Structures are given as C-alpha cells and as structure tokens.
Amino acid sequence: MSEQIKERLARVGLAVAQAARRAGRRAEEITLITVSKTFDADIVQRAVEAGVRDLGENRVQEAVSKAPLICGEGVRWHLIGHLQSNKARAAVSTFDVIHTVDSPELAARLDRLAGELGRRPRVLIQVDLGGEATKSGAVESELPAIVEALDAARNLEFRGLMTLPPFFDSVEETRPYFRRLREILENLNRSRAPERKLVELSMGMSHDFEAAIEEGATMVRVGTAIFGPRR
Numbered sequence: 001m002s003e004q005i006k007e008r009l010a011r012v013g014l015a016v017a018q019a020a021r022r023a024g025r026r027a028e029e030i031t032l033i034t035v036s037k038t039f040d041a042d043i044v045q046r047a048v049e050a051g052v053r054d055l056g057e058n059r060v061q062e063a064v065s066k067a068p069l070i071c072g073e074g075v076r077w078h079l080i081g082h083l084q085s086n087k088a089r090a091a092v093s094t095f096d097v098i099h100t101v102d103s104p105e106l107a108a109r110l111d112r113l114a115g116e117l118g119r120r121p122r123v124l125i126q127v128d129l130g131g132e133a134t135k136s137g138a139v140e141s142e143l144p145a146i147v148e149a150l151d152a153a154r155n156l157e158f159r160g161l162m163t164l165p166p167f168f169d170s171v172e173e174t175r176p177y178f179r180r181l182r183e184i185l186e187n188l189n190r191s192r193a194p195e196r197k198l199v200e201l202s203m204g205m206s207h208d209f210e211a212a213i214e215e216g217a218t219m220v221r222v223g224t225a226i227f228g229p230r231r
C-alpha cells in the first residue's frame with residue numbers, strides 16, 4: 001500500500017509538473033491537495049510519510065477525528081465540502097484552509113469564531129457554475145455580498161475561488177467551467193488593490209486536474225488518483 005501510494009504520488013506530481021509546463025507555468029505555483037476523505041488515519045499517515053503536506057477532507061467531523069492521529073510537520077488541512085453553520089467552530093479549529101464559503105452569513109460567523117479561537121484561516125468562495133440546485137456553492141449573482149463580507153473580515157485571509165463543476169466524461173466539457181472561474185477571479189481583481197488581489201483558484205480533481213492547471217488552477221484536489229477508489 002505504501003509503495004503504491006508513493007508511486008501514484010510520483011505519477012500525479014509528474015503530471016502536475018507537465019501540465020504546468022504546457023501552460024508556461026511553474027510547478028511550484030500549484031498546490032497538490034491530497035483528498036483523504038473516507039481513508040483511515042493509518043493510510044493517510046503513510047501518504048504524509050511519502051511527502052504529502054496538504055490534505056483535503058469534505059466532512060468536518062471526519063477531519064476532527066482524523067487530524068489528531070496524523071503526525072507530520074507542516075501538515076495543512078483543507079475543507080473542500082459544504083460547511084453547515086453549526087459545524088463552523090469545529091471547522092475553524094481544525095482547518096487551515098476553508099474552500100467552501102458560500103454566504104455572507106457564513107463568512108461573518110467564521111470571522112467571529114476565528115477571532116474567538118485565535119485562528120486565521122485562509123478562505124475561498126465556492127462558486128456554483130453549474131446552476132444545479134442540489135450543489136453547494138454560491139451562484140455568481142451572490143458573489144458581491146460574500147466578497148464584501150470577506151473583505152470586512154479581520155480574522156480570515158480571503159484568497160480566491162473554488163469550484164466543483166458538474167461531472168462530464170470528457171474533460172473538454174469541463175474545461176469551460178475552469179475558464180469561467182478564472183475569468184470571475186480576474187474580474188474581481190480588476191477592482192482590488194494590489195495587496196488584496198485574489199490569487200487562488202481551487203479546481204480540478206483526479207480525472208481533470210491537468211486541464212484545470214492549463215486553465216490556471218493553483219490548487220488541485222486529487223483523491224482517487226493517489227489513494228485508489230474509495231469504498
């Protein structure tokens with residue numbers, strides 16, 4: 001298992017570097033988030049021993065119980081799943097990066113809790129580009145109010161945008177969603193001071209991270225390609 005994880009990590013790392021090169025970018029601009037949801041702490045620990053530093057989880061409770069079991073210097077936890085307001089305190093305690101802010105109320109609550117807990121998480125807004133009512137994330141028309149709330153926050157570091165496009169077999173059908181997220185980021189940045197520019201685009205998973213990197217992703221979230229299929 002350890003060998004297999006190492007091998008897959010090396011393969012994904014190489015694919016990240018090659019996609020970056022194709023796009024005229026440096027591999028160091030891209031953070032590979034290893035999505036460890038559903039995998040037990042002992043397996044996650046092996047990934048950390050193989051060099052993984054960024055771990056993604058989609059459920060607060062799962063991360064709360066797993067994080068204390070993982071040892072490794074400089075490990076960062078990323079929340080990539082929907083955040084319910086009653087889990088916000090646990091999320092702020094556990095996660096270094098929260099990718100799924102989707103309302104001004106959640107932004108304000110996270111800010112207040114971060115102040116109380118003496119934390120300063122990085123946050124992204126999850127943008128729902130598919131317009132699917134069942135998906136979490138904010139639709140484009142909701143962005144200005146969330147941006148305003150995050151700009152007013154004192155204890156959060158607003159860093160950029162995340163999206164989870166609808167699933168297509170063909171990566172080329174997903175690519176326009178990646179492109180759109182980047183456009184939205186660029187549009188937001190037009191009216192932002194240089195020191196407040198948004199820099200992160202969290203997009204791309206196992207089957208489409210290369211296209212996401214070609215379209216500007218700075219964080220890719222990869223589970224299956226590193227750990228194998230989830231049970």
Ligand SMILES: *Cc1c(COP(=O)(O)O)cnc(C)c1O
Pocket residue numbers: 035037058080081164204205206207221222223224225
């Ligand atoms: C599970 C998950 C991933 C990783 O998916 P894989 O296809 O296993 O790489 C990425 N992003 C989010 C939001 C997820 O929930």
